[in-house]
Amino acid sequence: MKVLMFRRTRPALLAAVVALGMTVFGAAGATSPAAAASFPNVVVPVPVSESANGSTFTLGSAATLTADDGGVGGYLAGILRASTGYALPLAVGATTPGTIALSLSGAPSTVGAEGYQLTITGSSVRIQANSASGLFHGVQTFLQLLPAKVMSPTAVTSVAWKATGGTIVDYPRYEHRGAMLDVARHFFTVAQVKHYIDELSLYKVNYLHLHLSDDQGWRIAINSWPNLAAYGGSTEVGGGAGGYYTQADYAAIVNYAASHYMTVVPEIDTPGHTNAALASYASLNCNGVAPPLYTGTDVGFSSLCTSLPLTYTFLDQVVGELAALTPGPYIHIGGDEASSTTQSDYVSFIDQVQQIVADHGKAVMGWHNIAAATLAPSTVAQFWDTNNSNSALAAAAATGTKIIMSPANHAYLDMKYNSKTPLGQNWAGYVDVNKAYGWDPGNYLTGISSSAIAGVEAPLWSETLVTSANIDYMAFPRLPALMELGWSPESTHSQSAFDARLGAQGPRWHAMGVNYYKSTQVKWPTGS
Ligand code: TNX
16 A cells, blocks of 8 residues: 555645545655654544644543533543543542643634634643533544544443544534434434434534424423323324423423533424324314324425414414523424415414514524515524525525525435435435535525525434434434534535545444444445
């Protein structure tokens, strides 16, 4: 290999290493040991800047931890203690830094609210940030520089816990990096949602969007309308038992997400996707008759009765309870596929629901169809279509509406990878890893300036998904691809380099028991 590299001219050599998905250390290292130092191409999302210093840090049994934030310190200690078996005593707020020190001072101002600086020498690790979330993201990067087995939930003795030395300065391209889980088509328990939060946090996701209601189920207890959960939550796609979150369950999810620096965005889909609500209360129907519960997978057949005053009382009470339980700034009102509502009724409905959400002190998020209405300045539209132009959305963006990008043919985690994928759907085509990664959120929608894009979200619809293993299979490896688009600068975008660094995640998922899809487009390390 080295002989081959020596014979190439430098540009050809660089092209070769890029094609091999390596960073340039292979090139320089062949001639000069001093310049050989480089970070391995293993961190997803790839950091803004990395410079190696030639040293190697080894985590030993006598190592200590200090942290200015006890939550993040405890999180790191938990992972490291489990896999290394070391004691790793943690001192919170200590003045003398430990072997590994997480500090809320000394970060360069460029890292902003969520970024961090990670400095690794032969004997120490320093993560500096302006906030606990920055420390948390720095911890994720540090973990990815340690051997994959660091993610093992049980002690592994055969590994030397080494990490390449150097400095990483890193911060996100977009403020909004979301993942959505549809708990309506199939219900997922609090434990399953927490498990997904654990996985998402490894890739610097900072918003968890929960699709809490749809035709097949209503999943959150609303005290003023108890039948919604009790009856509307009693089934799911395929006719299973369904389920719902009590308000205490929902609070537990919100708190767990917060401890992973993720803000929950609850969605009550309206005016369509509402059969479960309509089935729970006859009085919500224009004809006063409750339809039966629905366990199929059709979309677009249900609508709240937009001309009925009770509809808005209902939404005011639902949004009021949900807003009180939700510390985050957004309530998602859905707004997609309202094909049983006329356009003028739809527009007047969205206008009224925006006001209801505002009355409860929250901003609206909605699927991009809501751009047909006049959007409030704080309303955020989520683009989900398979085309790349939408005139109503472009008009809204021109007047200041921010957009979250979830184009179904790139970002929908429920699309099949290919015709052989046993789970998922294919209405937006097949989405393998290169398709998930191969687009630029900032330059995708015709006539919409990159400054209108607030971030990306990877939705996971659950018509075909029943277990956490099913969730894993669809989310991994595509979720990290989408989060790299949301976090890393556009200038780092390289399909081949990405496919290699994504491959480095495989052994980590293996160590964690994540049931990932072994896409042939990814360069998995041999033996993983
Ligand atoms: C479209 S796109 C939907 C969902 C389905 C999904 C399945 C959008 C906002 N709505 O109701 O679950 O396709 O892929």
